[in-house]
Amino acid sequence: MSESVSLCDIGFVGAGVMGKNLILNLADNGYRVAAFDLDHQRLEALLAQDAAERGNQAPRVVACSSYTELLGRLSAPHLIVLSVPAGKPVDDICHKLIDAGIQADDIVVDTGNSLWTDTVEREKSYEGKFIFFSTAVSGGEEGARFGPSLMPSGDPYAWTRIKPVWQAIAAKVDPASGKPIERKIPGQPVKEGEPCATYIGPTGSGHYVKMVHNGIEYADMQLICEAYQVMRDQLDMNPQDIAGVFKAWNQGILNSYLMEISAEVLATSDSETGLPLVDVILDKAGQKGTGLWTAVSSLQLGSPAPSIAEAVYARSLSALKAERVKASSVLAGPSPQLLDDAQKQARVEALHDALYCAKVCVYAQGFHLMKTAAAEQGWELNFAEIAKIWRAGCIIRAVFLQSITEAYQRNEELANLLVDPFFAKQISGFQQHWRQAVANATLAGIPVPALSSALSYYDAYRTAVLPANLLQGQRDFFGAHTFERTDQPKGKSFHVLWSDAGRPMTRIK
Template identity: 40%
Template sequence: MTQAQIGLVGLGTMGAALALNIAEKGFPIAVWNRTGSVTESVHSGAGALSPRIVPTQTLADLVAAIARPRAIILMVPAGQPVDDQIAALTPLMEEGDLIIDAGNANFHDTNRRTADAGPVHFLGMGVSGGEDGARHGPSIMGGGDRADWDRVAPILTAIAAKAEDGTPCAKWMGEAGAGHFVKTVHNGIEYADMQMIAEVYGIMRDGLGLSAGEVSGVFAGWNTGVLHSYLVEITATVAAATDPATGAPMPDVILDAAGQKGTGRWTAIEAQHLAAPVPVIEAAVMARNVSARVAERAAGQARFGAAPGPVTITVDALEQAMIAGKILCYAQGFGMIEAAGREFGWTLDLPEIARVWRAGCIIRSSMLNDMAAALAEDAGRNLMLAPTFARLLEGNGPALREVVGQGALGGHAVPALAAGLFWFDMMRTGRGTANMIQAQRDYFGAHGFDRLDGRDSHHGPWWPQG
């Protein structure tokens, strides 16, 4: 029997695709699935790759088929199933063997599993790119002990997507749950990117009266410029598609209730714990939650009138608003990652994270090349202040303001674009209005405040001690 160099548990859509990718890159892989017929089906359907795939019917057989020191990738649902699989594998493995969780884990679980790991080591690994990425080259974000990552890095870098300069999009992000944390923020940005695209699509459809085909043409054009990205590309594709059952444009027959698996919500929650504002992501999570309230939205329209209505906005202004909104969203996301590095003591290399996202993952875009360069110049500087992006905001920010303003007047819900604009306005205001909040807090709770003149007096005249 072929001696496998690595193992994999879980042959669902993603697991099967990843196994084929590993085999295609020349690494024999042993595989196991809870349902044995699935294992045999993946093996028999692998064609020319089948000699590099070792199907096993028991976990003991899986472990025995892998060369020491063993490494086994878990592609099972997040949460308890991962803990159950670790518990089942650990007694069969030896000191120095490695279990790799490649699912969408909450990084807190990864922190716990890393801390609890004994003789059998544990590595958390974020994988982005969907089924196609898993099969042909995902973006991979590793977290855990650096030595464990280095041991499996030759396989992981071989199967990862490659950026235009040939660099593999697979890197060690930092200790413990760092890899899964970075993947979580990636997914939060993904939510925001998709929401901003949806908002602009809504204005085109309902405010400008464009057909789905015309919307497709607009996004296809944008994909040749600054907004060149996977999500803009597929938006053009899905807008142009026709429903085989009815002949109608595909977007017109899809219920407007967006699903979610929780990673965007995790991003919003952790941002609050870190005091790292990510309002564009928070708005995108909120919008998905509201989208699920189909009956309530219908009742709202019946009571308050149909919305939205026509607007006077150019397609060029919409493109510029998207550019500005994207920059502001990513600035927030990288700011959150930087805050996590300080909080958890992780070695998070922001330029490397931007480079890992350049290919393979869902948020891949040309703009990430410039983001990586800007972060390499000064990782501690807010991305919106980097010269390249400051100039883009100066040129495109007015259009974002116009789109948000005209959208609001026309009854168009643009929460993500608006959240980006209002965060930008706060971030460019040297003296804001929190002084009033501090005065209120002192009045009702004696919380105190700092003075502009530096005097050692921290309460207002409403307190005797003031």
Template identity: 45%
Template sequence: MNDSAAANIGVIGLAVMGSNLARNLASREGNVVAVHNRTHARTEELVAAHPEAGFIAAKTIDDFVAALARPRTAIIMVQAGAGTDAVIDQLAERFEPGDIIVDGGNAHFRDTIAREQRIALTGIHFVGVGISGGEEGALRGPSIMPGGSAESYRTLGPILSSIAAVAEGEPCVTHVGTDGAGHFVKMIHNGIEYADMQLIGEAYDLLRTVGGLEPDDIADVFAQWNRGPLESYLIEITAEILRHTDPATGRPFVDVVLDQAGSKGTGVWTVQTALDLGVPVGGIAEAVFARSVSAKPEQRAAIRRIRSSRPEVQQADASFVEAVAKALFASKLVAYAQGFDAVVAGAEKYGWNIHQDEIARIWRGGCIIRARFLSHVTEAYAQNPDITTLLEAPYFAQAVAEGEDSWRRVVATAAHSGVPVPGFGSALSYYDSLGADRLPAALVQAQRDFFGAHTYRRTDRDGTFHTLWSADQSETKLRGTAG
């Protein structure tokens, strides 16, 4: 260990994400970085590979703590769960009041809330930080979503700002809110990411199956889309993937990848949390379910065996590509609107003062869902923080209105052609549900009253009512209700 310098920041856990984050920190003027890993050989490898970083290599946890200047600030980049708790406990035993423990992993926000409450009793600050951008983002500049106390952010904020991505001259970091707010917003980000990826996959499938285009042609389409309103990181990398040829077979790379998508759980967390909050996030849910369906090869094979025929693929004309683009954009807007609805509901339930415009601002760069239209999300929430849904903001309302006919055409064409579009279809149904004059929920509520006496309200007078279905079917009004 080098005792000649005191580090203003430390990183524990030197797998790829942790190593890249440490290198990013060390590359910024004013930062001196202490590093520690449970297996010291990995620490030595990192230090040897990057002498320019000037890392302070700590062999033991005590060496690591000793290398940190006060207030000590340490970022934990280990696997979520028991490993994180073990490192937190090690630091909490050695840190002093005012020091800061940062969890930069993909922890569940409720775990972060519990950890913050436990660690706060010691006078030490515990901060859950969402970091998006993958391995490259960690190294070059991620989007960063810190929670924790305002006091801890005074120390941590300048450090995080120094390593964050920059969009339109602004670092992609903001103090999201207290305790678990940072990890909550990162979770929602990942849920939107699921939806966005699924929608892009459906667009590719439509262009190939209905449009008859080959991967190289579709790559050109996506590259063109990336110069317009659909411009985003995910559209950009999709074009690159579709151009890639498998060196072993000479076939398009996308054709040799098994069509079973994996998941690390944050999409599921988003859907579960949204259900708890009573927020419909069908676009995100369908993306999660689509991955689950893809991972059921036996069931998929069984249905293919029993189907005597498949629907005849409808012939697409020259306008189909543009129709898919408009349907994709409208569906993406719905997914983002649903995600921000969940952010608003979570902030209300957990007492977080989250500024939606700031969240959209820091998602403009560094993160996986970075996209051109996020500037319009920032503008919409800045103009009206209490907007009921992003879909009523002028930019989004106009975009959906202009694409609605194409959206309906694409979903109908997919249904007639046997092409699954759970994301496109769910987004359109959600939009239609919001815009319907009257929903069949009236019948559902009557059914609930029939079999479970769950009561109902009426359109013509106030109060809560129950019909005596098994008796004379007369209506009773519950006591204590107005009207």
């Protein structure tokens, strides 16, 4: 085999679950990959799967034993993709690539769940040594294998080189309906449709958008779990019954990947006990940080995302399992309600509408947060394009992302998704059921932090006068923090001398 034939198109470091599937996706789309991993068993598993899937074709993946060999196997200028845990491992590999002789015009792409500020620092740190680029990946194992949603950001020149690769391996959607085009067959990648990969913007913006995606994911999952608990504890429905409801809901406006898999989880029985699998899964939820990062960012920027924060808190509360078990025998709740079949059916219908309205509010919170961050960082984010690439391949893919895409196409300066005419009309029509569902759950003593916080967010956003006027009076009373007046020009500050009998008002500036 000649040298030109043996050279590979892309180098890849990390052959874990996500890395292996991204490599095979690249191979399906005609790219020859040189792969490296410190765990040689992972490389052996990768080569074995490639051999099984390619049939009589020539090997599409080459295993490398060192970073020097990896660079030597690649066509120049080099394109190297990293699929490793966020944090120190990324920098360790970058330094090893420098030692191995990587060049200034080579590109290294981080596809992990890195904190966006780390990505910004890395671009600065490696400037002149190589081009550090980032691409956030969503879709899990299956998405990586057959088409993920990709959120690239960084050097525009690097994007011109990476763009054809990412658009080839990304998930595809039908441009008219916005629905995913899926063909999960090795060696037969989807070529038609719009790719779920678009340039997000400057360094860090892609990982920020992915962070918010994951925050929305946290809240969306929590909303579904709250609907499940209401049906389980208040309506006395078993997991199979609830699975049937979720499957029906998935045929309409609540159609989404998360609804689909929730129905499947609830319909699954445990192979060992025969019980519903969900009943043998311990109710302690874990997290990997991205939801927390989103909540923290919303607080730092003053862009309210209460439902995302509540979803993070719900996981933290679930971790207090031992405390909750003890508290359940000490703390009293309301007496159980007796409901007939008609009442139960009405409450299921109310939950459907509540889930839809709350979901819209969660997306509104996420997009508002991205808008605020963009203004803070000087990014020009295209929210219609972001909604487009979330229509397939990612965890929060849902049919109503087509409506979000259209909302931002109608008005790219949209202040908040809630004021888009389509969504404003939708919530107006469904809100009574939403209120009833939250009230019913509260009266039954069932926690619905995401459903209720989304409703409070909606009510606060639509309220012209909030009680912050009293709050400002309180702040001025104990801390002389001053306040603005409704009858004076914006920007003028006033303070009351509260200790004086007459309490005269003084203009500060």
